[in-house]
Each structure stands twice: as structure tokens, then as C-alpha cells.
Amino acid sequence: MTTEEGRIEVSGLTKTFGTVKAVDNLSFSVPTGTITGFLGPNGAGKTTTLRCLLGLVGPNGGTATIGGRAYRDLARPAETVGAMLEASSFHPARTGRNHLRVYCTVNGFPDRRADDVLDLVGLGKAANQRVRGYSMGMRQRLGLAAALLGDPRVLILDEPANGLDPEGIAWLRRFLRTMAEQGRTVLVSSHVLSEVEQTVDNVVIINRGSLVRQGTISELADHHGHSVIVRGPELDRLAGVLPAEIEVERRDGALRVSGLTTEEVGHLAFVERIELHELTTERGDLEDIFFALTADAGPVDHFGGTP
């Protein structure tokens, strides 16, 4: 596999529904073999972007490609990209196994593949049950199984954690990790950063159809600065000797210092002979950063209906 094969490239993508600009000149890229979180509040344009990428929605402008090709130009799409878009794309009267077997037939895979992927997502026991009787979590797993049918190098998952219980979310995290360890490119959308925070390498944050930030998780935290937390019996004296332009905040019997490193604070305390009991770095809270970046979300549908 060349490094370009699994690369997702979105460039200048624009899509309007009537008068609503769902995606507005959006550009970002997902390198091969990484897990990227595609984040934004509900209604930010995540689903529309992913649907454009998969050729289901025709953009008004720009391009979205996988390995340099539009989805519909892929020679064997199911073996290149596996996608899971909504948790309910199943006929309620069909069994999970038969749902997968339909797509085995269409793609020319042996029927055995259906059972393989059912086992992979832990649905083996429910294989012959009609989807009507599946819980939300089981439907999500069946959707993942369908995405894995062609053993694709690229996975595109839209809100896979929706409707999962905490156990299911933990399972999903392990699952995504395994996918990445196998060298697959994963693009996973979510409106809750904490769902994917421990799993993803990179984040692409969008709001109102436009890119807000792209980078690694640590870049995201660093960019918004970190603070030094200091504890000890003489915090007032320490605050007094800190340079005047440094921001200092009292919190729970500790001093929170922004704009200095632990080394600088420690050195200052040593020079001034101030006793310290704690000296640690506090990384910016990612959830707070995420909220700050997407604060002007505008009218948000809190019932999950994303256009």
C-alpha cells in the first residue's frame, strides 16, 4: 500500500441545502494509517461532509477524494472504504446475517465473510435474529460489521458511539484502536470530544460547515496553553514575587499560574526560599477548548437530527 492509497482529502467542499450552507469551503486531510476524530456540534455539517466523501450527496463545489479518487471512481469501493453512516440502514424484517449476505453477493464475497465480521463485532449470537429485535448498540455493531465486510483500508464512521452504553463506548474505543493498529485509516465523527479523545491521533473540528482547527490532540491542548499548579504554605509570598504580567489564580488552596513553566516557577521558589508541596502542569481541558472553539454553533438541534 502506498501512503497515498488511504489518504482522505477534502478540498474547498461546499454544499447548500436550499438557503442553508451545510458545508462551506471546507478543506482538511486525513493521512494514511491514522485515526482522525471529525468533531463538531450537531448540525455542523459532519454528516453532509461524509456523505459528499462517499458520493451519496453531490457537493455544489470542491472535491472530496479517497486515495486521490472520488468514491464513485473507485474500482472496488467495498474493498477500499468501509462506511457506517446511520444506525438504522437495515430492513427490520431481515436478519443481521442476511443483511450482510446481500452485500456479500453484490460485492462477490463468499457468504462466510458475513459470519466473520459478525464475530468480529461480537454479534455472532444474534446473527439469525431479525434486525427489528436489535438494540441500538447491536445496530451500531451491525453497521460496523457491514463496513468491515470488504476488509477495507479506510473506515468512515459517522457518530458510531451514538446510543451506545458506557460498556459499548469502551468496546468501540478498543475496536477503533485495533483498526488503527492494523494500519487502517479511520475517520470517525462525533459531537462529543470525550468519546474519541482517548482514541484519536488527530482531530478535525468544524463548526457551521467550516474548519475551526486541525491537528493532533496535544497540539490542540498546547495551542490553548497550559498552567502550572502550585501548592505550599507560603503561596501569598510566591504570588508576590512572580512577574507582574503573569496571570495568577487562587483555586482550592492552590495557585494556578499561566504563562510560566514548572521549571521557571520552581527556580523562582528556590531562589526566594519558598517551601513547595506540589508543582505540576495542568493541561488545558480539551472539552473546554472544544466548547470554546464551537461556541457560536447557532441554532443546534439537541435531538440529534443533523441535516
Next chain:
Amino acid sequence: MTRLVRGEIRKLFTTKLWLWLLLGAFAITAIFMSFTIGFDGTEGNPNPSLSTETGQRNLFAVAGSAGVFVLILGIIGITGEFRHQTVTPTFLATPHRGRVVISKLVTYALAGIGYGVAVVLLAIAIALPWVSARDIDLSLTENGIPGTLAGVVAGVAVYALLGVGLGALIRNQIAAIVGALVYLFIVEGFVSALPTIRDYYKYFPGGANSALVGAQQPGVTLLEPWQGGLLLVAYGLVFATAGTWIAVRRDVS
């Protein structure tokens, strides 16, 4: 394309819809044939007697009513994909949407032939013993009956094409089914009954179907059977082409 058709066949047989609609097709065939035979020769019945050639052809032609169930099968075959959002995985597996519509046309035409053969066999099983029990000579090889039976199979199969075409055009399942039924039972009823307008009834799908099965209605002129058959196929393909044209362009969201 073979894989796509096999996939569609698999979709069809992994739910029970085909069975319910087949039972419906059997029921409507049995009911209409029972009426035709049961009321034959009773006073005031305007239909030609079963002892005439026309009467015998009309008897078998009523099996063509099963086409309405195949029409519904075709409509659900395509609108069901939108209703249950399975259209997303379907178009992901086959991004060239025209191929999906073509494979559905082929699949449902094949299914329609199956339904047509099934209702013809049922019609024969009802008619032969019952009609001979009334001392009327009935031979399946005479009086143009072979043509009518072939016409029923063809007509039922073409209704499947019409259904798929209509479903591609009107994605809303309820609207497509209700629209089709209202059209068949109300609009066509008016057209075939109103003076002047009914001269054009032969060009309507119902009229074309009547021509195909060789049925005759008092006061209505029809096309030749082969013309009726071609006209019906043309209707199906026009719907399907228009439906495909729209399906390729419409967003799936």
C-alpha cells in the same frame, strides 16, 4: 451485473413480502375466477357466456388482475430501500446508481414471470374442473386461450417493471402505492367508462394490459395483443428511465 441481480434476488427472498403478495395474487385470481364462473349465464350478466370463445378467454384473462400485487411488489422493491435507508449501503456497494435500477428491473421482471406462471397455474386448476363440471367444453389449446395465458404471464411481469419504474420516480412508498391503486381502480375505471375519452383507453396501461391478455369489454376497442404488450413495456421503461435519471441526481441523506 449478474452479482447485482443475484443480490436483489437475495433481498427479495430474505423478507416475507414476496410470500404475502403471492398469496394476495392467488386470492384475487381465485375470487375473480369464482365470480366469473359462478355468475356465468345468470340473468342480467352482460359478460359473454363461458361457452363462447370470448367468454373463455375473458375467464383466464381475469388472472391478469394479479398484476396489481406484482406492481406493489415492484414499488416496495425500490421504495423500501428509501424507507428503511438501505439505499445508503446499496449505493455504497454500487455507486453507479443506474446499475442498481437496472438490476432491480431485471430481478422484478423475473419475479413477475414467476408470479404470472403461478397465477396461470392456479387459474387452470380452478377453471378446468369447475367449468367441465358445468358441461362446458374447455380446452387449454383452443379458442385463443394459449395466447391469453401467455399474455397474463407477460402482463403480470410487465407490471413489475411498471412498479420498479414508478417506485424510482416516487420514492415515498405510501404515496407510490396509493397513487398506483387510485390510478388503476378509479382513474382507469373512469377513462374506460366515459364516452369519447374511452376511445383513448387502449393507450392507457390498463387498456394495454387488457389487449395483451386478449380480454374484451363491451364498447371498448383495444390494441392488438402484441401492441398492448409493447406499450406496457414502454410505459415501464419510461418510468424506470425517468426514475433513474432522478435517482442518479438526487442526494441520499
